Amino acid sequence: MDSLSLPQSPPPVASALRPPRIWKFWGTALWGLFIFAGMFVGQAVVIAYFVLRQGSWDLAAAIHVVGAGLTISLSVIMGMPAVLLAAWVATRASRTPFVDYLALRWTTWQNFLIGAVSLAVLVGGWDLLSRALGREVTPGFMGDVLKSAQADGALWLLVIAFCVAAPISEEIMARGFLYRGWSESRLGVPGAIFLSSLVWTSMHLQYSWFFFGEVFTIGLLLGYFRYRTGSTWLTIVLHGLNNTAATIQTFWLAGN
Numbered sequence: 001m002d003s004l005s006l007p008q009s010p011p012p013v014a015s016a017l018r019p020p021r022i023w024k025f026w027g028t029a030l031w032g033l034f035i036f037a038g039m040f041v042g043q044a045v046v047i048a049y050f051v052l053r054q055g056s057w058d059l060a061a062a063i064h065v066v067g068a069g070l071t072i073s074l075s076v077i078m079g080m081p082a083v084l085l086a087a088w089v090a091t092r093a094s095r096t097p098f099v100d101y102l103a104l105r106w107t108t109w110q111n112f113l114i115g116a117v118s119l120a121v122l123v124g125g126w127d128l129l130s131r132a133l134g135r136e137v138t139p140g141f142m143g144d145v146l147k148s149a150q151a152d153g154a155l156w157l158l159v160i161a162f163c164v165a166a167p168i169s170e171e172i173m174a175r176g177f178l179y180r181g182w183s184e185s186r187l188g189v190p191g192a193i194f195l196s197s198l199v200w201t202s203m204h205l206q207y208s209w210f211f212f213g214e215v216f217t218i219g220l221l222l223g224y225f226r227y228r229t230g231s232t233w234l235t236i237v238l239h240g241l242n243n244t245a246a247t248i249q250t251f252w253l254a255g256n
Contacts (some may be wrong), residue, residue: 141206
């Protein structure tokens with residue numbers, strides 16, 4: 001008697017999930033605008049609150065409120081979660097894990113030391129050039145904002161904004177998101193470093209043309225270390241160290 005054969009189960013159906021992807025040039029540019037818009041909205045909410053709170057529509061008073069140290073500090077701080085949320089949406093749409101897409105991993109302490117020394121040499125060179133040309137070593141607006149924050153009792157908020165929130169927001173956008181996508185497009189690594197540094201520099205409209213040059217070269221250096229180490233955390237820390245040194249220098253030059 002022939003043995004009964006059980007019907008074989010059909011082969012498993014291949015997963016219909018689409019593979020992860022990296023946004024290329026235009027995808028990165030459009031999503032980058034989305035992230036920048038998130039930063040703008042996060043900061044604008046704080047500014048609008050302080051302007052509306054004054055209870056009058058006097059233009060001079062509104063400008064004073066917008067330029068106050070407390071307003072600037074809180075707006076920069078609130079821009080950080082907005083950037084993180086927008087970047088999370090952009091990377092989630094690519095189906096690539098947030099941490100992997102933005103290279104949020106640490107590197108070696110040797111790379112950190114090399115990066116810190118390189119940054120110190122670069123910034124020191126710009127300081128020497130500034131003195132040789134008879135220019136101010138730090139942007140004038142930084143001293144004004146620092147004094148305003150100190151008068152408002154918000155100096156500690158300004159330090160958090162400039163030394164923590166701003167580096168995280170700007171590096172997540174520039175060296176994290178923009179560099180990642182553009183480096184895997186036809187631009188390649190050199191083009192991605194250059195263009196992301198240019199975009200980052202354009203975010204500092206409060207500076208003069210001289211400090212534009214300094215910011216751009218710092219962006220090139222940070223982009224190089226992003227490429228060499230594959231770590232956005234490194235550029236965040238280096239950016240934070242640079243801003244901390246600039247804040248201390250401004251505070252010292254202001255005679256406080």
